[in-house]
Amino acid sequence: MRSARLIGAVAAAGLVLAGCGTADTDKPTTTTSGGVTTVKLQLQWFFQAQFAGYIAAVDKGFYKEQGLDVQLLEGGVDIVPQTVLATGKADYAVAWVPKALASREQGAGITDVGQIFARSGTYQVAFASSGIKSPADFKGKKVGNWGFGNEFELFAGMTKAGLDPGKDVTLVQQQFDMQALLKKEIDVAQAMSYNEYAQLLEATNPATGALYKAEDFSIIDWKTVGTSMLQDAVWANTDKLKDKAYQDQTVKFLTATIKGWAYCRDKPEECRDMVVAKGSKLGKSHQLWQMNEVNKLVWPAAKGVGIIDEAAWNQTVDISLTTKNQVGDTVLKKKPEGLSYTNDYMQKAVDAAKAAGVDVLGSSFTPQTVTLTAGGA
Template structure:
């Protein structure tokens, strides 16, 4: 009996020592995350993309591939978008928990009474360009007069409207706006004088088609002072009210994924390509390198990925109202553009 008591006492002492050491080395958040993993139960979440799987969304794919969501106790399903999928509708109807959309588009739905909340800004700059062949002689926005200019419309046209009016052009009388497809063939075949292009996608298609940068002239919406913010994260207000902790964990994992993706876009492009071979590996890598410039512009602190610049939000809202996307000024408040979730997730 004496030996048993001694052994039992030693086991108790050892157990207490392990518990003390574990407690000292774990933060409350780490303990929470470890508890979620230890239980084996992951919180299910769905993320609705604005478009097809491509490096535009590389941060989420990198975070998923590296297990960052699982580390935060999340089982994330990434839903691809498409021309017939509207992220705002998907989130509002409960098909997805979190969505990716352009800020101007989100403002439109908010203005219609949809209880959607902006909860993170991934792109810090606009990626929209108007591209023309140098042979067309379009060296400034004023040179668009009398030309055929392509737009995808569907909410993508308002920066162009702002550009035109800011340079004294009437969109109805001074030029012809043409429905543009998602290739750049209309520009290559001279059916358009100038075409819309995203820095990370369509501009690259022109280069891949054999055009040289010296063959092209670019009008950048940022340089023209008419930029409107693009890819952001948004949720339904009643969902975030019940799932603030879940969203913050999602955001932590996503930011980590975006930081890795921007630090090594070649690997990020390969990760997206492996997830869905919708375009070539070379194009995914090209896209990744260009997207990194939008998420982390020159001089931008990687620790601030997801940060919302309220001045840029206001500019987007002002332009959206002035040029007809919104019938009344955007409501910009903590209820519609909530910064607290990013602040709590990052500790900033």
């Protein structure tokens, strides 16, 4: 139950934001002392390699090089990052794009200024022996999903395959682990490439007494299906972006963030150790797997890390507007209005990082082969 999927739920976002409006300017989070500015970044979930780039930027002093003292705020079950940002309790937040856009529609004044994850990491996973190889094969099956606004890639995939998610499958509220699939209580389960899928490969196959292998499972990857949506992005306060000082701070913050993610691309074991040292409850092999899989979502970055791809953005918005869940709800009721995203600050950060000698494209990035151990220890 370590993935950032419960946070920022569409329904919760609406409830939380209903009475909060925009940032509370009477309680600014940014303070400057001795030439160093304190900045708060709200994460989606507890410390894990999903956030390794930010952790590395703190631990290696990359933010300090930019004159920033960045405080990382852990997420949790009852924390909606974009709401924390919109209410002025953080300077920036990491959140999935569709959930943050839902919060914007409810009144949150936030803007995507850095699309760190260029690709989605969401899978549906089934046992290979089930014969399930595509969304069309879900018909008549028990399909697990987390809900809470995380189900729309799945529902878009089923709709594209000609299935009615409310009639043609049995939807099961999946717990935040893979036990229902392992016990064969459901036929196909939702999983993040960097977390729950690894949990399967860390489990013992009762038929062999050894750990499960990749060939024991069938993966439906929404990137391949064509219904993936953008996930982890850095969000800024829209109103504060009108201020030159905040604009400059945003460029500095993103420049150091780029350096952190590039460091974790090149030194995944060291970044794994930084994450473990932060108190993550996930084991070292699991965190290295997660680091490796997260790097695949960030690198390579054809236009520079964090630059928002318009086609991917439009696909996310289109699915948010048109795909219905089992009760007929969509993520968004209308197209995002105002400054929903901008590449202006990230482009300046990419240019600054490149000028400082950072590889901002990662064109030669090659994933590792990570060996998982029982329980991810």
